[in-house]
Amino acid sequence: xxxxxxTFHVRDYDLDATLSSGQAFRWQQLGxxxxxxxxxxxxxxxxxKGDITAEAAKPVRDWAWLEHYLQLHFNLDQALATFxxxxxxxxxxxxxxxxxxxxxxxxxxxxxFILSATKQIxxxxxxxxxxxxxxxxxxxxxxxxxxFAFPTIKVIAACGEKELRxxxxxxxxxxxxxxxxxxxxxxxxxxxxxxxxxxxxxxxLMKLHGVGPKxxxxxxxxxxxxxxxxxxxxxxxxxxxxxxxxxxxxxAKQLRKFADxxxxxxxxxxxxxxxxxxxxxxxxx
DNA sequence: CAGGTC
DNA sequence: CCTGG
Numbered sequence: 581x582x583x584x585x586x587t588f589h590v591r592d593y594d595l596d597a598t599l600s601s602g603q604a605f606r607w608q609q610l611g612x613x614x615x616x617x618x619x620x621x622x623x624x625x626x627x628x629k630g631d632i633t634a635e636a637a638k639p640v641r642d643w644a645w646l647e648h649y650l651q652l653h654f655n656l657d658q659a660l661a662t663f664x665x666x667x668x669x670x671x672x673x674x675x676x677x678x679x680x681x682x683x684x685x686x687x688x689x690x691x692x693f694i695l696s697a698t699k700q701i702x703x704x705x706x707x708x709x710x711x712x713x714x715x716x717x718x719x720x721x722x723x724x725x726x727x728f729a730f731p732t733i734k735v736i737a738a739c740g741e742k743e744l745r746x747x748x749x750x751x752x753x754x755x756x757x758x759x760x761x762x763x764x765x766x767x768x769x770x771x772x773x774x775x776x777x778x779x780x781x782x783x784x785l786m787k788l789h790g791v792g793p794k795x796x797x798x799x800x801x802x803x804x805x806x807x808x809x810x811x812x813x814x815x816x817x818x819x820x821x822x823x824x825x826x827x828x829x830x831x832a833k834q835l836r837k838f839a840d841x842x843x844x845x846x847x848x849x850x851x852x853x854x855x856x857x858x859x860x861x862x863x864x865x
Numbered sequence: 866c867a868g869g870t871c
Numbered sequence: 872c873c874t875g876g
C-alpha cells in the first residue's frame with residue numbers, strides 16, 4: 581500500500597534555510613512545518629532532532645521522488661571541503677551550515693526564474709502560486725483546500741498573454757509564453773538536457789525566449805544538478821564586491837571571471853551559501 | 866527602484 | 872519593459 585508518513589534521518593540539513601533561500605518558490609512555512617508541492621504531490625515537511633518527517637496526502641509506496649528532490653543522499657561534507665579557505669566563504673558556511681541545493685523539475689524551475697526578473701522572492705512566490713491555482717491540476721492535500729501542481733508547458737503555451745498578465749506577470753508574461761511555445765515547437769528538447777554538459781545545456785536553454793545567462797545558470801544549478809555553475813545576479817555581484825573586493829570596484833566581467841575561477845567544482849553550492857548569508861546578514865547596496 | 870532580457 | 876511594496 582504505502583505510507584502517509586515517512587521519517588528520514590539527516591545530518592546537517594537546514595530545512596528552513598534551504599526552502600527559503602530563493603531556489604524554489606512553492607514552499608510555505610506553517611509553524612514548524614513546510615508545505616509544498618513537488619511534481620504532482622503535496623507534501624508537508626518537518627525537521628526535528630536530526631529527522632525530516634514527511635507527510636503526504638495519499639499513501640506513498642516509494643519515496644524516491646522526495647529523497648531526490650531534497651538530495652538527502654548528497655555528501656555535504658565532501659562539497660564543503662572543496663570550498664576556498666577564505667574568510668567570506670567560511671563565514672557564509674558557518675552562518676547556515678546545513679544549507680542544501682534542491683533538485684527541481686526543469687520546466688518549473690525554468691518558468692519560475694523567467695518570472696524572477698526584477699522581483700523579490702515573495703513576489704515570485706506569489707506569481708507561481710497564482711499561476712498554479714489558475715492553470716495547474718488540483719491535487720490532494722491535508723488542508724481544507726486542494727493544492728495545485730505547477731502548470732504544464734502545454735497549458736501555459738495555450739494561454740493568451742493577457743490572461744498571464746492577470747497573474748501579475750507584467751512584462752514577464754510574453755517571456756514565459758514565448759519559452760513555453762519554443763519548447764512545444766521543439767526549438768530545444770528539455771528531455772535531452774540531462775545528457776548534456778553544462779555549457780552545452782546552457783547554450784540550449786538560451787535559445788528560449790526570455791532566457792539569458794542568469795536564468796539558464798539557475799536552471800542548470802537547481803534543476804540540472806550542475807553544481808559547478810555559479811549564477812551571477814545583481815545580489816551576488818554586490819556580495820562578491822563587498823566581501824572580496826571592498827577597496828576597488830571590479831567590472832561585471834571581472835566578477836564573472838572571479839566567480840568562475842575562485843570557487844572550485846562546487847561553485848554553485850558556494851554561491852548558494854554566499855547568497856543566503858548575504859541576504860540574511862549583510863547590508864548590500 | 867526591483868534577483869533580467871530583448 | 873509591468874506593477875507593487
